[in-house]
Amino acid sequence: MxxxxxxxxxxxxxxxxxxxxxxxxxxxxxxxxxxxxxxxxxxxxxxxxxxxxxxxxxxxxxxxxxxxxxxxKHGLEMVDAIIDMFDANITVEGIENIENESRFLLAANHPLGGLDGIALMQAVGRVHPNIRFPVNDFLLYLPNLKELFIPISKSGKQSIQGVKEFEKTLASDVNVLYFPSGLASRKIKGEIMDLEWKKTFIQKAKSHHRNVIPTYVSGRNSNRFYRIAKIRKFFGIKANIEMLYLSDEMFRQKDKELKIIFGKPIPYTQFDKSKKDIEWAKYVKQIVYSLQQNM
Structure with a gap:
């Protein structure tokens, strides 16, 4: 589609x-x-x-x-307004893979750090309006979108309230969108690639009986973004300085095309003891990046 x-x-x-x-x-x-x-x-x-x-x-x-x-405008209506403002062309494939699913946990790569999340909310929201997205707690300053977000601290320890809200959401019937890397993709050996996917989403999928929807999103940031990340890493600076430029990177995405590919659901029961949770996370990540072969 x-x-x-x-x-x-x-x-x-x-x-x-x-x-x-x-x-x-x-x-x-x-x-x-x-x-x-x-x-x-x-x-x-x-x-x-x-x-x-x-x-x-x-x-x-x-x-x-x-x-x-x-x-x-609030929630998904605001999402549409943002996509409209950026005049972004969003192409979606594999929509049938989420149409008959419920209470899923969508795991996607994170190439952009802004518009990719907005595009995912729109694509999923048109089929399943009842969605929530764990995000950087700074995004809670955007009141029009606040109802779609679950605060996840990127600048310090996660708050007890944030953890409780995340668990409450996972226990509900809401569909959850998730970036397992936690950070926007970086340039690794010349390719735009997520950093290591954390095992949290595997653990939550199992404990809350949620099937996982592997999802690929196309796109890349400017060379400046990857250059700043590389320089920061070279000097051993722990502070994620390049994150400050994600808003500017988002505005550079005007008139760009994004492609979203939903893969086939992975039953939570598949995540058994044959692999460690971190290995299952790597497995799902590999499936996500294999989806780009359909482009």
Missing amino acids: RYFCKKTSMSENSNQIKDGSLVITERTIDVKEIIRSRNKRLAKLLPGFIINYLRKILHEKEVNKTIYDNRE
């Missing part, structure tokens, strides 16, 4: 809308305030030109405009 994303119209209502503790305004996202809320000392130490640079590469102005212009 192939489809191209449908265009959605924007609301003209100019009223502010309250979303939990956030109020959607023309400046919903304030980079300096986000830094201050997480590390007051760092916020005081950072000079103005650094803050301004962060505002630029994080596209604070454009993100705020998107949030505000679509302030009446």
Whole structure:
């Protein structure tokens, strides 16, 4: 099956809308305030030109405009609006592999770090609207999408509340989308490839009796992104500096084509003791990358 994303119209209502503790305004996202809320000392130490640079590469102005212009839209409706804004052409194959499945755990590669997740939510959401996606907790600052997300900390220890919410979701009938690598793909020996897939999704599939849908997503970031990652690694810097550029990388994806391929479901019962969980994770990863042969 192939489809191209449908265009959605924007609301003209100019009223502010309250979303939990956030109020959607023309400046919903304030980079300096986000830094201050997480590390007051760092916020005081950072000079103005650094803050301004962060505002630029994080596209604070454009993100705020998107949030505000679509302030009446939430969840999957907001997902459609974002795809529309980026004028992305999404091609989907293997949709029959999820049509008759329920309570699945979708495991996908993570080539982009932004638009790939949005595209997956749209593709799956058109068949199964009841979805949740574990994401970097920074994305919770996007109020229009918050209802689709489960917060997973990438900057520190996972909160007890986040763990409980993840377990509660897995125990429910909601379909869960998951990036087992936890990070956007890197360039490895000249190829765009995920880093090691963590075994968590195998453990959760078994304990919550969820079949796994192996899913391949095409795409790549700019050479700059991979170069920064390589330099950081060379100097032994642990902080994931390149992550700061993912918003900018997403805006570079305008007018690009993405292909999503859903593979055949893998029964959770297959993940037996013949392999360790980490070996099963590697096995599923290999299946995912083999799907690109269909392109």
